[in-house]
Amino acid sequence: MQFNSLFKNYVLQNEGWEDNLKTVDDFWDFISDITFKVLGQDIFTTAGDDFSSAETGFLYGNRRMGPVRIRQVRVPSKACSDVYFRNILGTEDTGLTKCYGEFSPTLTLENSFQKEAPDFSPDLDAQPWFRLRDKTELQEMAFFSAAYATYPGAGYVVDVENAHIKNGQVVLETKPFPDDKLQSLNVTVGELKNSRWIDLKTRAVFVDFSFFNPNLDTFLVARLAVEFLYAPDPHLIPSFSLAAASGD
DSSP states (O other): OHHHHHHIIIIISSTTSGGGOOSHHHHHHHHHHHHHHHHOGGGGOOOOSSOTTTTTOSSTTOEEOSOEEEEEEEOOOEEOOHHHIIIIIOOOOOTTOEEOOOOOTTOOOOSSOOOSSTTOOOOTTTOGGGSEEOHHHHTOOSEEEOSSOEEESOEEEEEEEEEEEETTEEEEEEOOOTTOSSSOEEEEHHHHHHTTOSOTTEEEEEEEEEEEETTTTEEEEEEEEEEEOSSTTTOEEEEEEEEEEEOO
């Protein structure tokens, strides 16, 4: 319980979570903050047994197990209701109008990252976060629940090995998948944001990470969820799951 509470306080009890996580800009600020906290090498500094690294670390001996995974789940666009367009909006012109509903496990998901803008054509080798990964490849459960909906284990993924600050930007050192042509890729949070990865189709973004503490012989598995309800701004709903278990 103490190990669980420590991570909760360190990672979540800050100005970027809960009441202050309202807009897409808030979300990207939170991603910068959380990734640097969890991935920063200062957490793993072992400068002796006199707490000389206490200002930068938050519990001696933590070891992250694998990358931090940032994964997005999206909905396809659909035609808006003709009845409501005619009776409420008073227009017949629905040809170019799209609607973006709530997430449902029964939805047929897009098998590629699609936008309404015709000029959107990402380079999947240079921007692998636009490539859909299925649940088998990600070794995820078929479905799991957040605060408002149940989501699939598939999605669009950034696996982050480490993070550092360069020229005032949080740089994410990503871990490639076996089919990625680039063996390693550094991308700033600003580049992710500016690539328009988050849009009206985004319904949830999950941040997953695991730690082991040899002093306590304890594992911690964390999943942070931010759900985007009907529109990405200002309906962001955060929730989290932290589970600690003994290594025995």
